[in-house]
Amino acid sequence: MSALRGTARLFSRARPLFSRNVSTRPAGQVGRSLAPLVLGSALAGYGVYKYMKSEESMAQLWVPSLHAAGAVESQPSVFSQGKNHALYLWIYVKPEANSKEVAKAVAKLQKYVDQVTDPKMRDEEDEIWAGVGFGPNFYKQVGGKVKQDFNYPHRKGNLGDMPSSGGDIFIHAKCNTPSKLFELAQVVMKNMPANSVESFEDIYSFVYKNGRDLSGFIDGTENAADDESRQNIAVEKETGGSYVITQKWIHNLPVIDREKDKTLESWVGRSRPDSTELSRKSITSHVARMTGGNGWQQAKPVEIVRQSMPFGTLSSDAGLFFIGYAASPQNHEYMLDRMVGARDDSNCDDIMKLSKNVKGTYWYFPGMDELKKFQ
Template sequence: MNNVCNIGGDIFVHAKCDTKSNLFDFAWRVVELLRPYVKAFSDVYGFSYHGNRDLSGFVDGTENPKDEEIEEVAVDKNTGGSYCLTQRWIHNLTFIASASTKRMENIIGRTRNFNLELKNKSAFSHLARMTSGAEYKSKKPFQIYRQSLPYGTISDEAGLFFIAFANSTINFDYMLDRLVGNKGDGLFDHLMLFSRCVSSNYWYFPMIKKLRDIYRHRWIYAMMDIILILSLLYFFVCSLDLLSKSFTLIGARIIKDIFCNNTILQSALAKVMVGLLGTAVLQSSGVSTSIVVSMVASGAIDVKSAIPIIMGVNVGTSVTSTLISLVRTNNSNAFGKTFAAATVHDMFNLVTVLILLPVEMLSSNLLHYDYLFFSLFIIFIIKLNTTALEESIASPNSSIANNAELVKRNCPLEEDLNLVSISESFDLSKKEIVYRPCNHLFAYVQWTDTGIGTVLLVMSLMSVIGCLFGLVGLLNAIFRGSLAPSIRRVVSVKCPGCLSFLTGYLVILFGAVITALLQSSSAFISAMLPLVSIGILDLEKMYELTLGSNVGTTITAIFAAFSQTGKKSSAAVQIALCHLFFNLSGIFLFYIVPFMRNLPIGMARKLGKTAVKYPWFPFWYLAFTFSIFPGGILLLGMTGEVFQTILGVVILLSFLLILLINVMQTACPDYMPPVLRNWNFLPLWMHSLEPMDRLIRSRFGSSAAQRCIDKTPSNDTRIVISTVGSGKDDSSPSITDNTVSDSSTASVSLTF
């Protein structure tokens, strides 16, 4: 803004009042109305100084237009609205008091006592800078209408709160250019010798009629917003599904080969890492679990060996939401909350695996649950005629093992749903199936699976990011508006009376049902992240939705299990149920037991704070958790099952020991030996990210993420309210049907 500082803002309220007490009451009511939506504000009160003079003693607003000229100067004829410029100037009172009258008059260009224009005024004077130049003299298009008052105290700071209206922002640009010397003549306004601008903002005031029309038709805009949100959400979910399919086309065969590689899968820990890596590559736990179910059905692996892979699949499915959370990096506070909400899924899955994997390896706990549950329904499952379901769910050419390419060229005439399967047990030689050319975008494109997958990847990523930004923008506009209190009440509603403890379980059930309908936990959790970003959902509520989503996503594996045929079909159902019982066991451990909820939630909240402090951390976390660590474990696993078992025990014991020490350091430090009351006895790099942060900054400078966070205005609402009182002795008329008001004896400016 012409080298004049700009603090930004969202709303500017200009009101008039007869007395300062009424002015104060009005400002107070406005602040209380907006308090739920803002975090801080400042108020600056103006006053009339010897009539209409500035603190420097000179008359303010001498060149203001009069009577009918006001509307011509301040109102845009095309829109009926007014553009407004607000500035806060701090005067150097010591300079004003010590400078001679002659010097001050030369600076202003007028006499102090009688307000007469100097005949031989300096080219640097305020009057010469504001009323000279070819642009100003050409039919006077660059005039403004001022509404300014002094403010402040002698003990703190004092100056002028400048308010001006015009029919175009060009008028303000001209004034500011002349003020700071941007017109090419090298001259600047000597007013800046004793006053400096500390804030400056542009605003627009629409016609009152326009505002009334907007209010009258607000339900139309609300319906349009809802339709647009639902449309964006639809395309967002579709884009995530395309993202999953693109990774499937690129890496499904590789993942299948890894799942069947007995050299790699020598220990339970390696199987967990394979499941994690496979799901991270495919971007779909549904595809991964369907592959595992089909492997069990075909006899490639047994149920006990498949359980650790399913655990790893459960951990890997959260990579999508973690990736999506990185999109919102333009505000540190919102980014921290979003990253914590995304990683609470990771933390729950990780701590559940750390507890259940050793238990499963020692006691086959999940397998015993399956036998108990399975025995109740075994008769129905054996006698169930799955032919119709198989034909409607599993297409004949969906087997990764039997087809030369994954992209379907010919489709059966009757087809509803296609699940990926690697089973080689299909015998279709006796079936007569009528095929027709498939009707999809790549049916007639002679590209490889990898080529088509790459194109889909680029398309889906662009669509996901675009839809996410659109959703966040619309949700911000709606949830921070007049609907915000109602929406927050709905979100925070609890079951009545003694049934309030059931609220969380209903939220879990809601997450499970929606995820089962969407057939994608990643899509559901990713769609919830914008609500966390803008403060509608808190981390605790997001945790409950995540638990429900984990249960809902197991429906995919159960459907895949029922589509299998052959002797091992019952085993396929068992492994699908293992997926379900794994998540139910995690809910029992880390939700039904109340104090245990603090573990995954606290870990996620810590990750969010770390992401705010170190902007590079989320990228490192993503790479380490879903690539470097599992890949390293698999490489080390080449040494044999014994080594991997020892490594797994060391990792588990280290995690439990560190967790115990951290809890005791917080809860009961007096019972700890002095050396263990903090981690300072260790080298700094072992308990702090500061050394790595210094290394990264010294190598790359300030990261791109940090620059983005530092330079982008906060999403916290900043609202500027200027309330201007009107003196009864003032002769300047107000402009009809517009927000420009007459001058006043008092004003207040509040910044939120």
């Protein structure tokens, strides 16, 4: 391969890594940068670099690491941003299955990613950022240890329930090419030990109106803007692990269609066109519930890295697959308690007037060093 072609491929691979910082919003709103103009300065100051020898392509020569120098490495899905589609693969394992063999199979996730997208050829359109998480009971069975309890209780409020659905294995993968995500799900399920899976659900999400929820509101407004900030929020420093919440929300589209913008905005606490926080909002608005009060730009007591995206079809159910990463499960606990009136006061979140939570649980996404122990 000529040096010119190799250099071009290097730019193609490098650009999505740098452009992840462009937007605080979900996938689909990341601008396209001119990577050749920024590559020099990025290489000089971005952080740790991995040297990879290859006679095939200069694309493999230097690959920037998103982790700060000395940081314990987390999985690729944890705080990366900027893809147009996602796979949420929720797996229940049979009680009689060999849990260690199951863990060994899914711990090879990055090898499955390489099967779907050739490391020597992939670019920003077909590259996949993927991670695997474990439910609390399953993780104990395979000898995994965590610093914090992450059991997910059933919650009930005046506006609805938040069921505790459990689960053993969860795969979160992101890509600009949806067929690659379907293919990855096929590879993962094919490599599960025979007769080990009791049931599973694979959900595929998409960007809607340049990063809006199906309700029409911009999603992820409060996400931290850069990788370092998101890493600090999402990653447990000692382990590289992350505590993850997943919830399946089914929207009441007829309610969303018939309600006036003013009503919907009062429930959310933001304007629908541009997501500006309302200076005057109800204590039951979603913003007020998440920040601990209805004050203007009130300081948030906890933060998470949202990676939620719309999913579904008009002929069946459609809504939001909510997924968030945090360095502590207590960040999630605070927010969920506030939504159902189980903390500070008895008020519930008005967002539950337009959407119903039908499934939810917590997972632990171990750091890369922890995950390798299962291989």
